[in-house]
Amino acid sequence: MSDSSQDPIRELWNTRYRDACPDAQLAGNETVLSLLAHRSIRSYLAEEVPENVLAAALAAAQSASTSSNLQMWSVIAIADPARKARLAALSGGQKHIEQAPLFLAWVLDQSRLRRLGEAQGKPTEGLDYLETFVVGAVDTTLAAQNAAVAFESFGLGIVYIGGMRNHPEQVAAELALPPGSMVLFGMCVGYPDQAHLTGIKPRLPLAAVLHRERYDSGKEAGLIADYDRRVADYLRERGANGDHWSATVVDRVGGPQSLGGRDRLREALAERAFKLR
Known part of the structure; x- marks a missing residue:
């Protein structure tokens, strides 16, 4: 891939993970660009979908x-x-x-x-x-x-x-x-x-979800602590409380009362x- 096509891929990677891209030769194309740019949209123009x-x-x-x-x-x-x-x-x-x-x-x-x-x-x-x-x-x-x-x-x-x-x-x-x-x-x-x-919501670091050969939870605590800080920063930038992701998701599965009727x-x-x- 040419240098001209590296920058948008790396920028989106950095935005998605709020961390520097670890690989100078990160593979990318138009499909990956589109996928990394995904965000949930909750406000729409009146224009119909063709x-x-x-x-x-x-x-x-x-x-x-x-x-x-x-x-x-x-x-x-x-x-x-x-x-x-x-x-x-x-x-x-x-x-x-x-x-x-x-x-x-x-x-x-x-x-x-x-x-x-x-x-x-x-x-x-x-x-x-x-x-x-x-x-x-x-x-x-x-x-x-x-x-x-x-x-x-x-x-x-x-x-x-x-x-x-x-x-x-x-x-x-x-x-x-x-x-x-x-x-x-x-x-x-x-x-x-x-x-x-809205901004692009950060995800767990790749190392937290990618395991090699066998599942390894030993690396998890430090990775999630770092991720909690990144999510908190993202939320504060949006004017929300800087809650930790780990606490929020545990509350979300705390019991039947947290399932919204489901x-x-x-x-x-x-x-x-x-x-x-």
């Missing part, structure tokens, strides 16, 4: 890996303001769902395979097992991330909405989902409002005809 861009992003989604070619996902594109407002309320009042010109509901969809089995007079009991649910969740997530990368390559921004799992039954009713399907998460899509653009997800899945044997 249909040809939506089609391209969903073709990218369908190009993602899928276990055994089962393709256990669907997506619902939502632009109706009233429906977006209802979904925003169900997700805990996330106003960016209403503001985004396009909201995508990513559906873990076993119902299509169930209908195919019924049409062919064949059993589909394999859908009742936790393994198959996990496969569907992985497939849906891989597809959505491909779409996210595609959207960002066209200058759009996205933010994932896990709040779709706060009230899965009500979301399913709003979107007329058949049994054996659920909205795994949502995705706001639109052109970012540059006046409200502690009853197994019950909701049973209601949606997922057996999870």
